[in-house]
Amino acid sequence: MDNRAGIVCWASLIDGVLIEIFSKLDFDSLISVASVCHSWRCVAHYTESWDRVxxxxxxxxxxxxxxxxxxxxxxxxxxxxxxxxxxxxxxxxxxxxxxxxxxxxxxxxxxxxxxxxxxxxxxxxxxxxxxxxxxxxxxxxxxxxxxxxxxxxxxxxxxxxxxxxxxxxxxxxxxxxxxxxxxxxxxxxxxxxxxxxxxxxxxxxxxxxxxxxxxxxxxxxxxxxxxxxxxxxx
Structure with a gap:
């Protein structure tokens, strides 16, 4: 998304939504999203994000x-x-x-x-x-x-x-x-x-x-x- 509001929206997603998304990623993708921002990194390290990998x-x-x-x-x-x-x-x-x-x-x-x-x-x-x-x-x-x-x-x-x-x-x-x-x-x-x-x-x-x-x-x-x-x- 081009506008700043869209970027902020993605960065502000609640943990539960991010976990649901991250848990569907493969190993390489999950490693990559952990480098996007601080909030994503925190969620990417939750065990719930890895359980299905x-x-x-x-x-x-x-x-x-x-x-x-x-x-x-x-x-x-x-x-x-x-x-x-x-x-x-x-x-x-x-x-x-x-x-x-x-x-x-x-x-x-x-x-x-x-x-x-x-x-x-x-x-x-x-x-x-x-x-x-x-x-x-x-x-x-x-x-x-x-x-x-x-x-x-x-x-x-x-x-x-x-x-x-x-x-x-x-x-x-x-x-x-x-x-x-x-x-x-x-x-x-x-x-x-x-x-x-x-x-x-x-x-x-x-x-x-x-x-x-x-x-x-x-x-x-x-x-x-x-x-x-x-x-x-x-």
């Missing part, structure tokens, strides 16, 4: 992080956006992607601030401990998809891996997709997957170490699988 739809999450049928987004960009978003979102956040250098503090922040997330990727996160991963699984009971490929907390002995799978099944009854790529899958883990995650629909084992016998245990137990990837498995 998703880095991508669940379908894209499944393609990129579970099925790996398309190229993933720039990891460093995802990490920067994730860190910024975790500090602003409230309980309504649905998808969180944390890449490469997440530590226990960030993982715990997700568990504390985002209990309603349905999708999470902790790929390449080598600084978080198994206990931190268990905490987030216990806190985020609505999880449907989880990507822990190359996750440092999972690169450990079979008994602890089996414990994690058991925790996923008990704490996250809606879990239907998981990426365990590059992990060594033992018979004990396969039995745990069949027992605690029988409703799996998407399962990625790309570049994992697994025998045909162990894979058959999983396939016989998880009868609802729609997608299984064993590309590059040893």
């Amino acid at each position: 998703h880095f991508c739809h669940h379908e894209r999450f499944v393609d990129n992080y579970i099925k790996e049928t398309v190229a993933v987004d720039n990891q460093e960009r995802l990490f920067r956006e994730s860190k910024y978003m975790i500090r602003h979102v409230g309980a309504g956040a649905r998808s969180i992607y944390v890449c490469r250098i997440a530590d226990d503090t960030m993982v715990q922040m997700i568990a504390d601030r985002c209990p309603s997330i349905e999708s999470i990727s902790l790929r390449y996160c080598n600084r978080n401990s198994p206990s931190a991963l268990i905490n987030i699984i216990q806190a985020c009971k609505l999880l449907k998809f989880i990507d822990i490929k190359f996750c440092g907390a999972v690169n450990f002995c079979s008994p602890l891996s089996t414990l994690l799978i058991e925790e996923m099944g008990q704490s996250c009854p809606s879990l239907v997709g998981i990426n365990l790529g590059c992990l060594q899958v033992t018979e004990e883990m396969a039995i745990a997957i069949g027992k605690f995650l029988p409703k799996l629909k998407w399962f990625n084992l790309n570049a994992a170490t697994i025998s045909c016998e162990v894979l058959c245990i999983i396939l016989d137990s998880c009868t609802e699988l729609d997608h299984v990837s064993v590309r590059g498995c040893r």
Whole structure:
């Protein structure tokens, strides 16, 4: 609008109206409006403005992080956006992607601030401990998809891996997709997957170490699988 009155009108909108508008923006647009003026910046930092922001739809999450049928987004960009978003979102956040250098503090922040997330990727996160991963699984009971490929907390002995799978099944009854790529899958883990995650629909084992016998245990137990990837498995 060209006249001064129009500009003042936009700047003077009540917070509730601005929140309703801002909550419909994507990440980049929400960052931009926060630089317009002081009042917009304040509203842009309200958790209500971020609750509906998703880095991508669940379908894209499944393609990129579970099925790996398309190229993933720039990891460093995802990490920067994730860190910024975790500090602003409230309980309504649905998808969180944390890449490469997440530590226990960030993982715990997700568990504390985002209990309603349905999708999470902790790929390449080598600084978080198994206990931190268990905490987030216990806190985020609505999880449907989880990507822990190359996750440092999972690169450990079979008994602890089996414990994690058991925790996923008990704490996250809606879990239907998981990426365990590059992990060594033992018979004990396969039995745990069949027992605690029988409703799996998407399962990625790309570049994992697994025998045909162990894979058959999983396939016989998880009868609802729609997608299984064993590309590059040893």
